[in-house]
Amino acid sequence: MAARETIILDQPAISRALTRIAHEILERNKGTKDVALVGVVRGGDHLARSLQQRIQEIEGVELPLGTVDITMYRDDLASRGSLPVGKTELLFPLENKRIVLVDDVLFTGRTIRAAMDALIDIGRPQSIQLAILVDRGHRELPIRPDYIGRNVPTSVAEKIEVQFSEEHEPIEVRIGKP
Amino acid sequence: MSFGHKHILGIEQLSADDITLILDTAESFKEISTREIKKVPTLRGKTIINIFFEASTRTRTSFEIAGKRLSADTVNISASTSAVVKGETLEDTAKNLEAMHPDIIVMRHGHSGAAHYLAERCGFSVVNAGDGAHEHPSQALLDLMTIRQKKGSIAGLTVAIIGDIAHSRVARSNIYALKKMGATVRLAGPKTLLPTEIGRLGAEVYTDMNAALDGADVVMMLRIQQERQGNALLPSNREYSRFYGLNPDNLKRAKSDALVMHPGPMNRGVEISSAVADGAQNVILDQVENGVAVRMALLYLVSGGEQLAEQSA
Numbered sequence: 001m002a003a004r005e006t007i008i009l010d011q012p013a014i015s016r017a018l019t020r021i022a023h024e025i026l027e028r029n030k031g032t033k034d035v036a037l038v039g040v041v042r043g044g045d046h047l048a049r050s051l052q053q054r055i056q057e058i059e060g061v062e063l064p065l066g067t068v069d070i071t072m073y074r075d076d077l078a079s080r081g082s083l084p085v086g087k088t089e090l091l092f093p094l095e096n097k098r099i100v101l102v103d104d105v106l107f108t109g110r111t112i113r114a115a116m117d118a119l120i121d122i123g124r125p126q127s128i129q130l131a132i133l134v135d136r137g138h139r140e141l142p143i144r145p146d147y148i149g150r151n152v153p154t155s156v157a158e159k160i161e162v163q164f165s166e167e168h169e170p171i172e173v174r175i176g177k178p
Numbered sequence: 179m180s181f182g183h184k185h186i187l188g189i190e191q192l193s194a195d196d197i198t199l200i201l202d203t204a205e206s207f208k209e210i211s212t213r214e215i216k217k218v219p220t221l222r223g224k225t226i227i228n229i230f231f232e233a234s235t236r237t238r239t240s241f242e243i244a245g246k247r248l249s250a251d252t253v254n255i256s257a258s259t260s261a262v263v264k265g266e267t268l269e270d271t272a273k274n275l276e277a278m279h280p281d282i283i284v285m286r287h288g289h290s291g292a293a294h295y296l297a298e299r300c301g302f303s304v305v306n307a308g309d310g311a312h313e314h315p316s317q318a319l320l321d322l323m324t325i326r327q328k329k330g331s332i333a334g335l336t337v338a339i340i341g342d343i344a345h346s347r348v349a350r351s352n353i354y355a356l357k358k359m360g361a362t363v364r365l366a367g368p369k370t371l372l373p374t375e376i377g378r379l380g381a382e383v384y385t386d387m388n389a390a391l392d393g394a395d396v397v398m399m400l401r402i403q404q405e406r407q408g409n410a411l412l413p414s415n416r417e418y419s420r421f422y423g424l425n426p427d428n429l430k431r432a433k434s435d436a437l438v439m440h441p442g443p444m445n446r447g448v449e450i451s452s453a454v455a456d457g458a459q460n461v462i463l464d465q466v467e468n469g470v471a472v473r474m475a476l477l478y479l480v481s482g483g484e485q486l487a488e489q490s491a
Contacts, residue, residue: 069206072218072248072478082181082482084199085206121215 008152009173014133017045017149018170021131022054024147029098035127036064036097040115041086043104046168047133051102065099066090073114094123100147104162104170106132109143134173136160181479185304188313188352197358201323203475204468210247210407212460213472216456221481224281229271230307231257231287236466237307237316241284244473269299270293273310274341276300280399282477285309289450303480311345316476317441320469322359324461325396327468328437333360338390338432341422341449342371344411348441349400364465366390367400367422384480387422391431398439399424399450415448425451429459437461 009017029035032055039048045067049107054064069086101115116128136154152175154160159176181199183191192200210218226245232236238254245252257263260272268287275283282303285293290310297304308314326332337356343349343365354378358364363381365372366389376382384390391397402418412418424438438450438460445454454460 071206072210074220077220077482082203082479085203085478087206088209113362117219121214121218151469 003078005174005178006177007151007172008133011171013018014036014149014170015135015171016114017133017172018050019054021147022051022058025051025100025129025131026059028053028129028146031081032063033060033103034096034098035100036092036094037100037102038066038068038090038115038119040101040103040111041067041069042087043162043164044102046164047104047131047170048102049168050099050170051100051131053155054078064092066132067117068118070111070114070118073118075110075114084090088118088122090119090122094119097123099128100127100131101128102131106130106135106143106145107138107160109139109141112143133162133170181482184480185293185306186315186476186480187293187297187304187306189315189351189358190313192315192355192358194358194360197319197322197355200319200472200479201326201474202262203479204319204323204471207474208249208471210474211467217249218247219249220478221245221248224250224481225279225281226250226252226282226284226477227255227275228252228284228307229257229260229293230273230285231262232308234238234286234307236469237286237314240375240466240469241305241307241316241473241477244470244477247470248474248477250477253280260485268295268460270450272296276302282480294317298299304478305480308347310347311350313346313351314347314441315351315355316469316473317348318355319476320465320472321348321352321398321439321441322355323468323472324439324465325437327464328461329395332356335395336362336364336393337396337398338364338366338394339398339400340366340387340390340424343367343400344371344373345377345403345406348402350379352391352398353381357381364390364394368412368418388428388431391428394432394436396437396439397424397429397432398441399444401441401443402445402448404445415445419448423447423449423451426457427452429454429457435459439465442466 026068036135037048039045056062071083071085129146132145133149135148136149157178161174163171238281242252280302284307287309290312292309293306339349353363357380365381366384366387439460455465
């Protein structure tokens with residue numbers, strides 16, 4: 001591998017960012033009433049579970065947790081071919097919920113567009129907020145995160161990767177230069 | 179893992195990995211049918227034509243619903259209302275349909291090889307919904323999905339397929355599929371309905387139904403195809419039922435938790451007694467439910483598979 005990789009967030013840094021986001025979610029929503037976490041498969045689902053644990057430690061409340069798979073909502077079936085379809089699991093009604101959508105990296109915004117379409121097909125939440133571990137810029141759609149772990153300026157060619165342990169705990173975020 | 183097939187002509191052309199990918203994809207699609215709004219935009223803008231030259235309720239409805247739940251535009255043509263009754267050839271019908279730019283044609287035809295014939299001559303994807311006595315791939319896949327759901331896996335199971343093997347495309351597709359997934363396949367039926375060469379597909383062949391049932395994990399009953407019995411292959415339905423009908427007594431020979439399957443439509447009292455068809459071991463309606471999910475998976479995978487096939491070409 002000729003690519004140079006740099007770690008931009010290590011485990012303690014990720015942990016602190018997630019704890020801060022957990023507090024911000026509680027502050028913005030004035031507590032936990034009607035709040036539910038939905039992670040985007042894959043990556044966002046693990047982070048959503050981490051946020052759920054942190055909020056439980058802070059407030060003693062277990063927020064509803066779900067996952068959404070966006071494969072069926074992609075806009076690039078023709079160019080990417082058929083990708084394996086993951087599981088969408090939302091075992092609570094979305095009606096009147098304040099959904100916090102969670103993903104690991106925000107790039108063009110197309111994944112989040114697809115995730116919002118997927119949620120709205122299933123129900124009508126009161127609102128959708130967006131929590132992101134790394135915002136790398138280069139948006140192609142008018143999408144803005146509400147909670148950001150770290151802003152990382154990147155070039156389009158660089159790769160950002162969030163590594164997870166076997167227990168699905170985030171370990172580090174790497175940036176790879178081509 | 180990606181799916182490199184532009185057409186689904188039969189199970190014979192699929193690998194074990196392909197089958198697993200289809201079943202996994204179908205499991206993910208199953209959830210959509212339980213939603214209040216049963217629709218995802220995956221195949222928006224795609225046109226699917228279902229053309230059925232033979233009667234069908236289940237398969238045609240299932241493919242139509244599958245296409246609609248993925249937001250494709252689906253059009254149904256049945257032979258009795260098509261220009262076929264005016265004497266048009268299959269190739270002319272296909273060329274005329276092709277001029278309307280469909281993306282996928284789902285076809286059932288009375289002649290073995292009809293789906294291959296179409297795939298070789300036209301630009302769209304072809305999904306075989308049954309060709310003569312050859313293959314019925316979507317039926318075998320929904321059978322596998324049902325077995326995998328109930329038994330956890332397919333490898334190592336013993337599956338008895340009983341009845342009119344000679345006329346059955348369901349049997350042929352299931353033999354290919356079950357063998358590829360590592361199951362043991364037993365076939366049983368009267369000699370007149372057992373092709374002499376069928377054992378070459380890797381199945382054990384019995385004329386005694388009881389021997390085929392002994393210790394089986396799955397019992398798959400086939401329909402007596404009354405419409406293909408013109409040349410007196412069976413003395414009578416009553417006699418057939420006595421020797422090759424599934425009833426609560428001979429079902430005891432199979433494992434106590436054996437699954438009872440039937441591709442439908444059932445001839446109650448002929449190949450299967452009502453007590454078994456409605457009994458605790460039957461998974462016949464699970465098969466129908468899984469049928470929609472499997473067909474959604476096939477339509478989705480060939481839509482992307484077409485692109486991959488072109489890229490690698």
